Amino acid sequence: MNSTTQRLHETAAFLHAYRPLWEQRPFVCVPVPWETEWPKLSAVLREIPDDKIEKVEANPLAFLKENGALPTLSSALFHHTKMMSLTENSVTAGPRPSGVDHRKWQQIAYFTSAVLRSACVDVNRWVDWCAGKGHLGVAMHRHTGRPVHCLELNMHLVHRGNVRMAAEQCPVTFYTANVLKDDISATLTAETGVVALHACGQLNTRLFELATHCAPAFMAVVPCCYQRIDGMHFSPVSSAGKQTGLTFTRHQLRLPALDEVKSTQHRRAFRKREMAFRLGLDLLLRESSGADEYTPAGKIAPAMIRGSFESFCRAASESVQRELPSRVNWRQAEKNGWERRHLVSALSISRQLFRRPIEVWLFLDRVAHLEEIGFTVNYGEFCPSQITPRNLMLLARRS
Numbered sequence: 001m002n003s004t005t006q007r008l009h010e011t012a013a014f015l016h017a018y019r020p021l022w023e024q025r026p027f028v029c030v031p032v033p034w035e036t037e038w039p040k041l042s043a044v045l046r047e048i049p050d051d052k053i054e055k056v057e058a059n060p061l062a063f064l065k066e067n068g069a070l071p072t073l074s075s076a077l078f079h080h081t082k083m084m085s086l087t088e089n090s091v092t093a094g095p096r097p098s099g100v101d102h103r104k105w106q107q108i109a110y111f112t113s114a115v116l117r118s119a120c121v122d123v124n125r126w127v128d129w130c131a132g133k134g135h136l137g138v139a140m141h142r143h144t145g146r147p148v149h150c151l152e153l154n155m156h157l158v159h160r161g162n163v164r165m166a167a168e169q170c171p172v173t174f175y176t177a178n179v180l181k182d183d184i185s186a187t188l189t190a191e192t193g194v195v196a197l198h199a200c201g202q203l204n205t206r207l208f209e210l211a212t213h214c215a216p217a218f219m220a221v222v223p224c225c226y227q228r229i230d231g232m233h234f235s236p237v238s239s240a241g242k243q244t245g246l247t248f249t250r251h252q253l254r255l256p257a258l259d260e261v262k263s264t265q266h267r268r269a270f271r272k273r274e275m276a277f278r279l280g281l282d283l284l285l286r287e288s289s290g291a292d293e294y295t296p297a298g299k300i301a302p303a304m305i306r307g308s309f310e311s312f313c314r315a316a317s318e319s320v321q322r323e324l325p326s327r328v329n330w331r332q333a334e335k336n337g338w339e340r341r342h343l344v345s346a347l348s349i350s351r352q353l354f355r356r357p358i359e360v361w362l363f364l365d366r367v368a369h370l371e372e373i374g375f376t377v378n379y380g381e382f383c384p385s386q387i388t389p390r391n392l393m394l395l396a397r398r399s
C-alpha cells in the first residue's frame with residue numbers, strides 16, 4: 001500500500017466512524033438521529049444564540065474545543081486534513097491584466113508558480129482544460145513560451161478569446177469543445193501538459209479517464225464542485241477508493257463547497273429568510289399530512305420570499321400540490337419557521353466539521369486513480385485558503 005492509498009483508507013475509516021455527524025441534513029430531520037449518541041454535542045450546539053451562529057460556522061472546531069464537546073475529534077481532524085504547501089508562502093502576482101478579477105489573478109500566480117517549480121521539461125504545448133476566458137492558458141504561455149490550446153464549451157468565450165489573442169499576436173488558440181462528449185484524445189499527446197483550474201466535478205474526472213488511454217506528459221489540476229456529477233450518487237474514481245466502501249449522495253458532495261458562500265449581509269439576510277420560510281412551510285405540511293416527513297418546496301422565485309409568509313405558503317403549497325392545515329395562525333407559524341431555522345443552523349455545525357476531510361478524501365481518490373494508471377503524483381495546497389478555499393492541487397507526471 002503506498003502512502004496515498006494508506007491515507008485514503010485511514011480517512012475513509014475516520015469518515016465511516018463519524019458518519020452520523022455528517023450524513024443527515026438537519027434541514028429534513030430534527031432531532032437529528034446522532035443527537036442520542038452525542039448528547040453533549042447536541043446540548044452545546046442547541047444552546048448557541050442565533051447571533052453567534054455565523055461566527056461558529058466560520059470556525060466550528062475552535063468553538064467545540066472551547067466547549068469540550070468532542071475532545072478526540074480535533075486532533076483527528078487535523079491529521080486527516082493536513083497538506084503540504086506546493087508554493088512559497090508568498091507569490092507575487094505581478095501586474096494584473098485588465099478584466100481579470102483580483103482573486104482569480106492571485107490564484108493563477110500561485111498555480112503557475114507550483115507548475116513551474118515542478119520543472120515540466122517534456123511539455124512542448126499546453127492545453128487549458130475548460131479554459132473559460134483562458135487567463136491561465138495565457139499565463140502559462142507567458143511563463144514557458146509554449147503555445148496553448150484552450151478547450152472551452154462556451155462558443156462566445158472561444159470567439160472573444162481568439163479575437164483577443166489575434167490582436168495581441170499571442171499563440172494561444174481557443175477551440176469550442178465539449179470535453180465530456182467530443183473525442184479529444186488526439187489533443188492529449190505525450191508532449192502535452194494539461195492545466196485545469198476549477199474544472200468542476202465530471203470535467204476533471206473526464207480528463208483522468210482520458211489519461212488512462214492517452215497519457216499526456218504532465219497534468220496540473222485543481223478540482224472543485226465535486227457535486228457536479230451525473231445521477232444522485234457518487235462512485236469513487238480509483239480502485240483503492242472503491243475498496244474503502246465509502247459512498248456519498250449528491251447532497252453530501254456539496255459539503256466541501258459550503259465554505260465558499262461568501263456574500264453580502266443583504267444576501268445572507270435573504271438566505272436566512274428563505275430558510276425560515278421553507279422550514280415554516282414544511283412544519284405546516286407535516287401538521288396537515290400527519291406525516292413527519294420533509295416536503296421540498298422546489299424552486300422559489302425571490303419575489304415570493306420578499307413577500308409575506310402567508311402568501312409564500314399558499315403559492316408554494318399549491319405548486320407542490322399539498323394541502324395546508326384548514327386553520328393557521330400565520331404569525332405563530334412564521335415564528336415557528338424562524339425558530340426551526342435557528343435550530344437547523346446550529347445542529348448543521350456538526351456537518352461543517354467534516355467539509356475538509358470529505359474534500360481531502362475526494363481529492364485523494366483522484367490522486368490514487370492517477371497513480372494506479374501509472375502517473376507519479378505530487379499534491380498539496382497551491383495557495384492560502386483565503387485566496388480560494390478550493391486550494392488542493394495535484395501535479396501528475398507520466399512515469
Ligand SMILES: C[S@@+](CC[C@H](N)C(=O)[O-])C[C@H]1O[C@@H](n2cnc3c(N)ncnc32)[C@H](O)[C@@H]1O
Binds near residue numbers: 104
Ligand atoms: C468554473 S469555470 C473555470 C474557468 C477557468 N478554468 C478558470 O479558472 O477561470 C468552468 C468552465 O468550464 C466550461 N465548461 C463547462 N462544461 C464544459 C464542457 N463540457 N466542456 C468544456 N468546457 C466546459 C464553462 O463554460 C466554464 O468556462
